[in-house]
Amino acid sequence: MAIERTLSIIKPDATRRNLTGQINARFEDAGLRIVAQKRIQLTLEQAQGFYAVHNERAFFYDLCNFMISGQVVAQVLEGKDAIAKNREVMGATNPANADEGTIRKDFAESIEANSVHGSDALDTAAWEISYFFSQIEIVG
Numbered sequence: 001m002a003i004e005r006t007l008s009i010i011k012p013d014a015t016r017r018n019l020t021g022q023i024n025a026r027f028e029d030a031g032l033r034i035v036a037q038k039r040i041q042l043t044l045e046q047a048q049g050f051y052a053v054h055n056e057r058a059f060f061y062d063l064c065n066f067m068i069s070g071q072v073v074a075q076v077l078e079g080k081d082a083i084a085k086n087r088e089v090m091g092a093t094n095p096a097n098a099d100e101g102t103i104r105k106d107f108a109e110s111i112e113a114n115s116v117h118g119s120d121a122l123d124t125a126a127w128e129i130s131y132f133f134s135q136i137e138i139v140g
């Protein structure tokens with residue numbers, strides 16, 4: 001089991017409902033450490049840059065507009081197998097398919113407003129972390 005870092009975003013549907021603390025407690029209860037965190041308002045250009053991998057998808061326009069509809073909390077989570085652990089704690093992308101007790105099952109409003117984002121692999125985690133944070137902002 002390797003110590004990894006993964007990029008997490010608490011999305012506008014969750015910050016709007018003041019769920020940041022409850023979601024962070026889920027991460028910490030699962031053994032993930034929040035080693036960097038900031039609350040920000042993304043611009044459309046920043047949201048499009050982050051989700052560029054999806055720019056051919058039908059949901060891209062709506063997704064980017066949703067991500068700028070309110071503030072987000074970007075964070076770096078660190079721990080054993082952090083990428084897989086975070087995905088387990090988040091639950092399936094579509095809350096209709098998410099397991100009981102996961103963040104998306106308990107908090108998500110829809111597949112788009114699904115409360116959290118998490119990196120899906122080591123290489124994407126490294127890129128996504130560097131999109132939001134410089135090395136000096138990450139403690140751990």
Ligand code: CMP
Pocket residue numbers: 054059063093111112113114116117118
């Ligand atoms: P996220 O993990 O942030 O990565 C891309 C996001 O696109 C995803 O979560 C969903 O919120 C959003 N999305 C909207 N529609 C779809 C869809 N049909 N399939 C996958 N992701 C979707």
